[in-house]
Amino acid sequence: MAERPRDLWAQLNMAVTHIGLSAPGAVSARAQGKTTVITANQVRTVTLVLSGHTSATTTAVQDHFGWPVWDAPAVPAQDHSWKAVFNSANRTFEGFYDESKHSTDPEIVRIAVPVRLTDDMWRMLEKTGAVVMCIGLTGDPAPQAIATGVRQRQFRAALVEALFR
Numbered sequence: 001m002a003e004r005p006r007d008l009w010a011q012l013n014m015a016v017t018h019i020g021l022s023a024p025g026a027v028s029a030r031a032q033g034k035t036t037v038i039t040a041n042q043v044r045t046v047t048l049v050l051s052g053h054t055s056a057t058t059t060a061v062q063d064h065f066g067w068p069v070w071d072a073p074a075v076p077a078q079d080h081s082w083k084a085v086f087n088s089a090n091r092t093f094e095g096f097y098d099e100s101k102h103s104t105d106p107e108i109v110r111i112a113v114p115v116r117l118t119d120d121m122w123r124m125l126e127k128t129g130a131v132v133m134c135i136g137l138t139g140d141p142a143p144q145a146i147a148t149g150v151r152q153r154q155f156r157a158a159l160v161e162a163l164f165r
Contacts, residue, residue: 011057015049070157079158
């Protein structure tokens with residue numbers, strides 16, 4: 001994993017959304033004319049989208065995390081060192097940290113304005129206990145750009161543990 005420049009985190013935009021991930025379990029198949037329609041089981045998962053202010057920042061963050069390209073809707077590989085921090089009292093996302101770099105009292109990379117999750121997103125978070133963190137776009141992408149980026153495999157991602165304080 002590459003070392004991060006001191007001001008790298010300040011050069012990021014952050015969006016909180018959710019996505020359906022393929023989940024193990026029941027899959028249904030039904031005939032529809034000459035075609036068979038297969039429906040996979042999905043789990044809605046809170047997703048933290050990091051995007052650099054510039055393409056150089058996006059590349060630097062991708063290099064720092066070292067995560068593989070995300071083949072959504074498959075569940076991305078787990079990264080046990082990164083944690084996403086949520087405030088239970090006001091149901092907000094506050095930031096993230098790298099547990100492997102800190103043995104005690106880790107420094108949380110705090111976002112400028114904590115993002116309040118909707119009731120549905122909070123229930124998703126409580127159910128899964130994890131979030132997808134991903135990086136791949138530049139600027140402040142609109143929801144449609146994020147959806148397109150997911151479909152076109154533009155993100156590098158990991159499934160990380162959600163911590164509640």
